[in-house]
Amino acid sequence: MATGLGLPESEAELAFEGALRPQSLAEFVGQEKVRGQLQLLLQAAAMQNRTPDHILLAGPPGLGKTTLAMIIAHESGRPLRMTSGPAIQHAGDLAAVLSSLVPGEVLFIDEIHRMARSAEEMLYLAMEDFRIDIMVGKGAGATSIPLDLSPFTLVGATTRSGMLPNPLRDRFGFTAHLEFYENHELEQVLVRAAALLELNVERRALAEISGRSRGTPRIANRLLRRVRDYAVVKGSGAGLDAVNAALELYDVDALGLDRLDRAVMQVVLSRFDGGPVGLNTLAVSVGEEAETIESVVEPFLVRIGLLTRTPRGRVATRSAWKHFGLTPETPGAATLFDGDL
Ligand SMILES: Nc1ncnc2c1ncn2[C@@H]1O[C@H](COP(=O)(O)OP(=O)(O)OP(=O)(O)O)[C@@H](O)[C@H]1O
Ligand SMILES: [Mg+2]
Numbered sequence: 054m055a056t057g058l059g060l061p062e063s064e065a066e067l068a069f070e071g072a073l074r075p076q077s078l079a080e081f082v083g084q085e086k087v088r089g090q091l092q093l094l095l096q097a098a099a100m101q102n103r104t105p106d107h108i109l110l111a112g113p114p115g116l117g118k119t120t121l122a123m124i125i126a127h128e129s130g131r132p133l134r135m136t137s138g139p140a141i142q143h144a145g146d147l148a149a150v151l152s153s154l155v156p157g158e159v160l161f162i163d164e165i166h167r168m169a170r171s172a173e174e175m176l177y178l179a180m181e182d183f184r185i186d187i188m189v190g191k192g193a194g195a196t197s198i199p200l201d202l203s204p205f206t207l208v209g210a211t212t213r214s215g216m217l218p219n220p221l222r223d224r225f226g227f228t229a230h231l232e233f234y235e236n237h238e239l240e241q242v243l244v245r246a247a248a249l250l251e252l253n254v255e256r257r258a259l260a261e262i263s264g265r266s267r268g269t270p271r272i273a274n275r276l277l278r279r280v281r282d283y284a285v286v287k288g289s290g291a292g293l294d295a296v297n298a299a300l301e302l303y304d305v306d307a308l309g310l311d312r313l314d315r316a317v318m319q320v321v322l323s324r325f326d327g328g329p330v331g332l333n334t335l336a337v338s339v340g341e342e343a344e345t346i347e348s349v350v351e352p353f354l355v356r357i358g359l360l361t362r363t364p365r366g367r368v369a370t371r372s373a374w375k376h377f378g379l380t381p382e383t384p385g386a387a388t389l390f391d392g393d394l
Contacts, residue, residue, distance in 0.1 A: 066275070073246050073274055074120045076127055081117065082245070082270070083238035087229040091121070094227055095129050104157055105129060106226025107180055107207040109165075111214035113352045115271030116231040118210035119163065125208055126159040133159045138167030147172040148187055148200075151179050156203040165209035166216040173221055180207055180224045212348040233268025233356055236260070242270045243277055252281055254291040261296045265309040267353045272309075279303055308357060308376065313341065317350050318359060318377065321369045327381055329366030 075081045078088050091108070098105035108125065110118040126133035132155060141147050141162070146169075154160060162168065168176070179185050183204050186197040209225065211217060222228070234242070240263040247254045254277070262280065266273035276299075283299035284291040304312050320338045321328045336343040341350075351367070354360040359373040374380055 069278065070271065070274070073249060074123065075245075076124065078124055078128060080245075081120065081124060082241045083234045084117065084229075084231060087121075087231060090227065090229065091125065095125065099129065104131075104204045105206045107224060108209070109214070109217075109222065109225040109228040110208065110210045110231065111228060112212070112231030113233070113269070114212055114349055115269040116233070117270060118231065119161075121229070121231075122159070122161040122163075122208045122210060125206070126161075129159070129206075131157050131159050131206070133161060135161045135163070137163040138165050141168045141172045143169055144171040144175045144188075147175050147179075148185055151175075151185060151202050151205075152200060154203050154205045157205065158203070159206045159208055161208045161210070163210045164212070165221075166211045166213050173218060176207075177220055177224060213344070233353065234270060235268075236263045239263035239266050239268070239270065239273045242273050246274050246277055250277075250281070252277070252291065254280070255293065258291055258293050258296045261293055262300075265300055265305050265307065267309045267311075267314075268356065269353075276300065276303075276305065309353075313339065313350055314354060317346065318354065318369065318373055321360065321367055322373060322377055322379060327374070328368035329363055330368075331366045335367060 078092055081088060094108070095105055105125070110121055112118060122135075123133060134150065134154060136150055141150075150160065175185050179202060183202045185200050185202060187200055188195055188197050190196060207225075214222065214228070214230075240259055243254075243259040243262055244256075247259065258280070259277075262273060262276050266276055279302075280291055280296050280299045283289070283302070284295050287295070287298075289295050306315070310318070316339045317335060320335060321330050324338065330338075332343050332347060336346045339346070351360065351362070355362065358370055359376060361368050361370055
């Protein structure tokens with residue numbers, strides 16, 4: 054994604070993320086509630102010698118869904134198979150994966166809301182009875198052959214749990230809703246990352262990065278990398294000055310808003326006088342997919358109280374006007390921003 058927000062951008066970025074992924078629940082920072090819930094669920098399954106219940110991980114990008122899926126497999130000592138919704142275009146794709154699982158395997162389906170409908174239906178039966186029906190032939194002569202599967206644990210991840218059909222959502226024994234991280238938690242993530250990367254960064258510099266990371270560990274780690282780059286190139290230490298300079302260079306403001314966040318707010322504020330604005334109009338105005346706006350940009354803007362969702366559309370809050378130094382009546386507010394969009 055060109056926005057630098059959600060998805061990893063390059064091979065280097067992926068390797069970097071991999072190196073920093075916590076391996077156990079104990080190493081996983083924050084999300085206390087979810088951690089406790091998962092711990093209990095895994096322990097109960099281990100004591101009863103059965104596969105853990107199916108688990109759905111829901112929340113905005115970069116909060117640790119993939120990381121948790123890996124931890125679930127690791128902590129329960131089971132192999133992990135990874136696939137994703139977009140890779141499952143036909144029921145047959147899913148049948149191939151399901152029928153080759155080894156007993157007890159953890160099957161991780163990322164972006165599970167993007168799986169084909171026909172596969173979803175196959176998954177219902179597989180999750181419930183560890184069985185699928187394979188259709189052979191076409192038309193009047195078609196028959197279905199039942200196939201027993203090895204017991205497995207499905208871990209699904211989604212940035213849009215609202216898009217999952219109810220029958221699928223209901224078949225998960227547990228849904229973990231990941232929340233944005235508090236600044237002190239992100240600081241812990243950064244302390245750990247800096248130690249792993251052997252970077253010597255001032256503590257208050259880490260605190261500053263935390264405050265600008267949109268409540269998201271992936272972004273915190275990424276900004277840390279930009280600060281490191283800056284310090285290396287300028288030959289400066291990694292202190293507060295380096296953080297401020299590096300983040301200004303990368304267009305990350307004091308609240309952690311980046312270019313796309315600001316573009317969205319500017320459309321709502323100056324083009325639509327604070328809203329309400331419909332999601333699609335908003336998406337077209339900033340040249341992004343509606344899905345990206347809804348699952349990546351909005352949750353954070355709503356969380357920090359700049360935007361609210363109403364049945365008629367998105368509306369800017371009073372703090373939004375204030376953060377952008379505008380008032381609803383400001384004459385010429387629109388021209389102030391036109392050039393930036
Ligand atoms: N609780 C945590 N503690 C420490 N680091 C974390 C935590 N959560 C996430 N991270 C770091 O953030 C990075 C991104 O996390 P992850 O890939 O699990 O996010 P995700 O929710 O799967 O995102 P997406 O929806 O984009 O797939 C990881 O590389 C990991 O280093
Ligand atoms: Mg992921």
